[in-house]
Amino acid sequence: MSLSVQEFRQQFSDKLMTTFGKKVEKATPFEAFQTVGLILRELLNRKWQDTKGTYRSNSQKQVYYFSMEFLLGRLMITNLLNSGLLETCKQGLEELGFNLEEVLGQEQDPGLGNGDLGRLAACFLDSLASLELPGHGCGIRYKYGLFQQKIVDGNQVELPDYWLKNEYVWETKRLDQTVEVHFGGEIETVEESGRLTFKHHHYEKVLAVPYDIPVSGYQNHTVNTLRLWSAESTTNDFHFYSIDRKDYYHYLDYKRSVEQISEFLYPDDSSYEGRLLRLKQQYFLVSAGLQCILREFKNSYPSVDLLPEKIAIQINDTHPSLVIPELMRLLLDQEQLSWEKAWELTTRTVAYTNHTTMSEALETWPVDMVKTLLPRIYMIIHEINERFCRHLWLAHPTLRDEIKHMAIISYGQIHMAHLAIVGSYSVNGVAKLHTDILKNSVMKPFYTVFPEKFNNKTNGITHRRWLLMANPPLASLITEAIGETWVREPKQLITLLKYAGDAAFQEKIAGVKQANKTALAKYIQERTGIRVDDRSIFDVHIKRLHGYKRQLLNVFHILHLYEMIRDNPNMDMVPRTFIFGAKAAPGYHFAKKVIKLITTTAAKIAADPIVREKIRVVFLENYNVSLAEQIIPATDVSEQISTASKEASGTGNMKFMLNGAITIGTLDGANVEIREMVGPDNIFTFGLTAEDVLAYQLSRMYRSRDVYNGDQRIRRVMDQLVNGSLSNDDVEFKDIYYTLLSNNDEYFVLKDFDSYVEAQDLLEQAYRQPTEWLKKSITNIAHSGKFSSDRTISEYASEIWDIHPVTISSTTQSR
Numbered sequence: 001m002s003l004s005v006q007e008f009r010q011q012f013s014d015k016l017m018t019t020f021g022k023k024v025e026k027a028t029p030f031e032a033f034q035t036v037g038l039i040l041r042e043l044l045n046r047k048w049q050d051t052k053g054t055y056r057s058n059s060q061k062q063v064y065y066f067s068m069e070f071l072l073g074r075l076m077i078t079n080l081l082n083s084g085l086l087e088t089c090k091q092g093l094e095e096l097g098f099n100l101e102e103v104l105g106q107e108q109d110p111g112l113g114n115g116d117l118g119r120l121a122a123c124f125l126d127s128l129a130s131l132e133l134p135g136h137g138c139g140i141r142y143k144y145g146l147f148q149q150k151i152v153d154g155n156q157v158e159l160p161d162y163w164l165k166n167e168y169v170w171e172t173k174r175l176d177q178t179v180e181v182h183f184g185g186e187i188e189t190v191e192e193s194g195r196l197t198f199k200h201h202h203y204e205k206v207l208a209v210p211y212d213i214p215v216s217g218y219q220n221h222t223v224n225t226l227r228l229w230s231a232e233s234t235t236n237d238f239h240f241y242s243i244d245r246k247d248y249y250h251y252l253d254y255k256r257s258v259e260q261i262s263e264f265l266y267p268d269d270s271s272y273e274g275r276l277l278r279l280k281q282q283y284f285l286v287s288a289g290l291q292c293i294l295r296e297f298k299n300s301y302p303s304v305d306l307l308p309e310k311i312a313i314q315i316n317d318t319h320p321s322l323v324i325p326e327l328m329r330l331l332l333d334q335e336q337l338s339w340e341k342a343w344e345l346t347t348r349t350v351a352y353t354n355h356t357t358m359s360e361a362l363e364t365w366p367v368d369m370v371k372t373l374l375p376r377i378y379m380i381i382h383e384i385n386e387r388f389c390r391h392l393w394l395a396h397p398t399l400r401d402e403i404k405h406m407a408i409i410s411y412g413q414i415h416m417a418h419l420a421i422v423g424s425y426s427v428n429g430v431a432k433l434h435t436d437i438l439k440n441s442v443m444k445p446f447y448t449v450f451p452e453k454f455n456n457k458t459n460g461i462t463h464r465r466w467l468l469m470a471n472p473p474l475a476s477l478i479t480e481a482i483g484e485t486w487v488r489e490p491k492q493l494i495t496l497l498k499y500a501g502d503a504a505f506q507e508k509i510a511g512v513k514q515a516n517k518t519a520l521a522k523y524i525q526e527r528t529g530i531r532v533d534d535r536s537i538f539d540v541h542i543k544r545l546h547g548y549k550r551q552l553l554n555v556f557h558i559l560h561l562y563e564m565i566r567d568n569p570n571m572d573m574v575p576r577t578f579i580f581g582a583k584a585a586p587g588y589h590f591a592k593k594v595i596k597l598i599t600t601t602a603a604k605i606a607a608d609p610i611v612r613e614k615i616r617v618v619f620l621e622n623y624n625v626s627l628a629e630q631i632i633p634a635t636d637v638s639e640q641i642s643t644a645s646k647e648a649s650g651t652g653n654m655k656f657m658l659n660g661a662i663t664i665g666t667l668d669g670a671n672v673e674i675r676e677m678v679g680p681d682n683i684f685t686f687g688l689t690a691e692d693v694l695a696y697q698l699s700r701m702y703r704s705r706d707v708y709n710g711d712q713r714i715r716r717v718m719d720q721l722v723n724g725s726l727s728n729d730d731v732e733f734k735d736i737y738y739t740l741l742s743n744n745d746e747y748f749v750l751k752d753f754d755s756y757v758e759a760q761d762l763l764e765q766a767y768r769q770p771t772e773w774l775k776k777s778i779t780n781i782a783h784s785g786k787f788s789s790d791r792t793i794s795e796y797a798s799e800i801w802d803i804h805p806v807t808i809s810s811t812t813q814s815r
């Protein structure tokens with residue numbers, strides 16, 4: 001698709017006039033953004049049409065990725081780059097008096113995700129389209145994204161994230177594709193012609209209205225679909241104008257309860273109502289998505305028997321695992337299949353990805369809640385459970401004692417991970433270590449019963465967003481050195497290895513990093529007023545705030561450095577800037593206290609004229625995809641310091657290495673594979689191994705108080721939490737203090753402190769040798785090809801989904 005600068009300018013002025021009734025000179029940057037969006041939409045729509053047409057006519061298998069989260073980030077830059085129009089648009093806008101950066105900056109990040117799991121889904125969509133694979137996303141169009149974080153007096157404050165306040169230029173409402181989802185009511189079982197049928201009465205009807213977002217591939221003709229569902233009320237069942245107007249008030253209550261379904265991502269689940277709403281959201285997503293898939297399927301194929309040959313459904317963690325009983329419901333009650341046939345088709349269609357080993361994070365729902373909200377679904381889950389337990393009893397006598405731990409329904413709870421494993425044909429972990437832990441520990445009895453289902457798919461990231469778009473100077477430098485094949489085949493980055501020790505190349509790499517650091521320093525000053533030294537080491541910890549991710553360990557190291565500098569103001573050290581970005585779940589008290597501790601530490605250091613010469617701490621509020629794109633290219637040190645065994649994979653670790661940062665990390669998640677690739681000299685690892693942690697958890701031999709008593713450095717750091725030196729309010733950090741001592745430090749912060757400090761020392765020594773450091777940096781970039789989501793998606797495509805690339809033929813006239 002090509003468009004000359006001249007044509008672009010013409011289209012821009014025309015569109016601006018027809019949409020906003022304005023001349024170019026009067027347009028605001030936002031109007032310019034919308035106008036470029038509309039031009040692109042028109043171009044994408046043609047390819048979209050072609051893609052749908054080709055998929056329909058060639059009857060190849062397609063995959064649907066069901067996820068409660070899609071953390072897309074801004075799409076304008078992706079769409080420009082993918083359609084090859086970035087330069088044209090840049091030049092055209094400049095000639096019209098606009099600045100590309102400013103125009104791109106108008107786009108709101110759709111905050112339709114919480115963390116890695118949602119960002120992974122977005123990277124996967126990008127890779128599917130770029131590899132010409134027929135794969136689509138299915139999610140919820142939350143009216144409010146994850147909250148906007150403000151830091152007020154050092155504390156996190158959550159504000160609503162109304163990302164839709166301006167029209168979202170990429171979406172199209174597809175009213176004609178609306179489906180109904182039913183909640184509550186009762187089930188009547190009747191026998192009709194020798195077959196039991198289930199009639200649903202008195203249910204609440206919710207309309208699911210899809211909004212489609214085009215997902216373009218990198219410089220190809222593929223445009224797949226991300227379909228996001230919005231909940232709407234129906235007016236049909238109400239008689240507003242009756243004499244007593246009773247229906248009118250009923251309608252208002254009903255409308256409110258329906259709209260809530262797609263209002264917030266992760267409503268507060270500390271109350272029963274909040275949990276109920278989450279369950280409603282999950283069923284809403286799977287029911288709407290499946291009905292629509294089945295409807296389209298039946299338009300194309302004569303029999304539902306073909307379902308597993310033509311469709312694969314991947315569930316992103318357990319949140320969409322109601323796909324299993326819902327598909328069963330549709331096949332049993334709508335398609336009138338036998339239980340055995342419906343079960344065979346379902347378990348050959350659905351595949352499940354697990355993203356956590358932490359038992360407290362494995363979802364369960366109270367039986368009563370499911371029974372009331374989804375009566376037919378409950379009956380089906382109950383039957384699946386009965387059959388599964390019977391199978392265990394008969395076919396696996398050695399596991400009889402385990403049945404109570406493996407049942408889908410036990411002790412009044414429905415265990416969604418068990419349902420997902422039993423009802424799918426593939427169960428994958430997201431890094432080698434994680435999959436091994438699933439097989440050998442967390443899901444061990446299931447692995448014994450279904451060894452063939454378990455497999456590993458190490459996560460990946462799209463190098464197009466995280467290098468090509470986020471760090472254009474580095475991308476150009478790489479292309480200059482090794483040519484441009486790496487853009488389509490990221491594995492080719494390995495050829496950079498021959499430049500790892502090349503002085504001229506190293507100098508250029510150093511120059512790019514320095515320029516990125518200077519830009520970030522400027523950004524930090526604009527956003528926070530803090531001036532950081534752009535020659536210091538930029539040491540970055542950005543991710544969800546959670547106990548196991550151990551932001552606390554990082555702060556303890558900083559507080560330790562603080563003490564050391566106070567003891568010896570002339571201490572010889574390379575100045576460091578510690579940068580944090582993290583949101584804490586609104587109800588997670590401990591995580592919020594850690595944010596307060598980071599901001600308090602930052603303020604204390606900023607107020608100390610001696611210490612601030614050597615270290616600085618910056619907490620950047622409202623961490624999101626766009627902020628990550630600013631920070632990562634400027635990072636020297638990537639903090640990946642989770643308690644070993646707890647981080648399933650991590651993907652931040654991959655984004656940083658791709659941009660030449662060096663990891664300091666535990667042997668956890670994908671860090672293990674990063675180390676395997678780059679070798680032990682090019683990563684700084686420390687701390688307990690996953691095996692150690694699991695052994696401690698079994699033996700209960702860890703005593704945090706012994707570590708506290710035995711290490712004076714830790715005592716000094718911890719005492720600062722409670723002796724008034726950080727806060728006048730002496731209870732402010734007491735919870736953290738007691739979590740570590742009285743509650744025995746669940747995440748082994750104290751245990752790993754010593755080896756962390758040692759690793760940090762070694763890292764600093766390495767940084768003092770620029771040639772060696774740059775060699776490590778280039779080596780990391782060179783090995784990052786393995787962590788491209790193109791590799792991950794190719795593995796899913798061939799080993800789980802059995803889907804193949806489809807070249808899109810152009811049926812419409814594209815320019």
Ligand code: F58
Binds near residue numbers: 651
């Ligand atoms: C993440 N999970 C894992 N969950 O923590 C990370 O190691 C992995 O790289 C990533 O998945 C992708 O595989 C994650 O992000 C959540 O955000 C949960 C969503 C539901 C509420 C609790 C957090």
